[in-house]
Amino acid sequence: MAVLATRPNRRVTGLAELDRCAVMGVVNVTPDSFSDGGRYFEPRAAIAHGLELLTAGVDYLDVGGESTRPGALRVPAEEEMRRIVPVIEALAREGAIISVDTMRAQVARRAVAAGARIVNDVSGGQADPEMIPFVAEAQVPYILMHWRGHSVDMNSRAVYGDVVAEVRRELAERVERAVGGGIAPDRIILDPGLGFAKTAAHDWELVGHLDELHSLGHPVLVGPSRKRFLGRLLAGPDGEPRPAPERDVATIALVTLVAARGAWAVRVHAAAEAIDAVRVAAAVGDPRYAKRAGGR
Template identity: 65%
Template structure:
C-alpha cells in the first residue's frame, strides 16, 4: 500500500503532493514501483495535528481518488469522515482506511456497510491532538487485541460482513516506541482475530527512536526508509496482509524476499 498524502502538514512528506496533478502523478509512480494499491488521504493524523474541515478534506482527496481510479489504480481512502468515505467510494475507492476504526464519526460504519467495500479497522484511543497522553498500557499486545476485537464485533453487528474487515494495530497512535516494537513482535496475536492485518509503520517515530545517534537525535523521516523496508520484511514473514509505506520499491523487494523465505520453510 503506497501512501499519497494530499496535505500540507503530514509528518513525512507534507506539501510535496498537495495539488491534484502532482498527487496523481505520485500515485502512478508508486504503482510503477510495485504498489498494489494506493492510499489517498486529505487530512494529516500526525501527533498534534488539528483537523481540517470537511469541505477542505473533500477538495483535497476526492479528485485524486477519481483520477487514479480512472487510470486503473486500486485506491483506498484514508479518512475518519463518513461523508468523505462515501464520496470517495462513489469516485471509485475500493477500500476505506479509517485510523479511528469507526469511532470518530458514528456515520462511518453505516456508510461503509452501504458502500460494500472493505474497511480497515485501526486501533485508536483518541484524536491526534492528545493521543500521546493515552499511551498507557499494562500489556500492550493483549489490550490492543482486546480493543480491536470489540471494534470488529461492533462493526459486524452494524452491518459490515466480517470478510470485509482488515485490522491495523495503529503503530504510533497512542503508542510509545516500546509499545510499537512489542506490537510488531506480537503480530501473531493480532492474526488470532482471524482478519487480515495491515501494518502501517512507514518512517514513524519509533523507527527514529531506534535509529537515533549517540546524542539521541533521530534521522529525518526519509532517512528511515531502510528501516521501514526491514520492518516490512518482518511483517510480511509474520503473515501481514499488507504494509503501508512511502518508499515502495525497497519495501516491495523486501516483501518478495520474505515471502520466498516463508515459502521455503
C-alpha cells in the first residue's frame, strides 16, 4: 500500500476525537439488504441489533431505511422515515451516537429531530438539492461519499481512466460545493464509495491509495464490509463469489489495513471483530497506544 503523504485528519467538529480508527456499526432497516437479507427490517429487531452493536463497543451506529445495493429501486420518503425514525428514537435514548444513512433532506431532517447526530449521504449532496442547505443549517457532521448515480444503473457508470485521480477530483468538487453551501469544512468526512459505480479492480486501487484522499485534508471513512470485491476475491473453484455473510474475515483483514493507513472510521457489520482490529492497528502504528490501553 502507498505511503501516506500527509498526516490523516481525525478531527470532526461535533464528535469526540479518538486515538484510534472509529468503528461504525451498520443497522439496515430494509427488507432487501445485500448483507443480511432483511434480518433487521422490523423495528424491534433493528433496535435489538443496534443495542447488540453498542454492547460490542461501536462508536457510532449508522441507521438506514433505503437499500443502496446494485440494482435497488428507491422507496418513498414516507416509507424510509417510517422504517428508521422509531429505531433512531429508541437507540438515541440509549445514548447511541447515530448517523442517518439517507440521500433525502426531509428524511435527514426528521432523523436529526429524532436524535441522529451525523448525516451520511451516499450521494454526496447530488441526489437532493436541499441536503446541503439542511446540513449547513443543522450544523451536524456530514459524510460525503463519492457517487455517480443511483443503484439502479450505477454499474454502467464505473468507467475511469485513473480511478484514484478521478475519485479524488470528484470528491474535491463535491467538498467545494458543500462548503460553498454553508457546511463547515471541519464537519465534512469523505468516503470513497467502495462498490458504488466501481468495479472490484477500482475498489482495490482506492483502498491501496487512501493517501490520495487524505491529501484533501478531511477525515476518511471506509466501508468495505462484505462488499462484492471481497466476494470475488474469495470466489470458489466454480468462480462463484463467496456469499456476503461469509466475507467477515476478509473484511476484518481489510479493516486492519485501512485503520493502519489512517482511516478516521470504518463502517462494518461484524462489530466486535472490527473493534479488535482497529485496536491492533493503533497499537502497531503507535506503541504509546498499547501502553495507554493497558500494556507495559
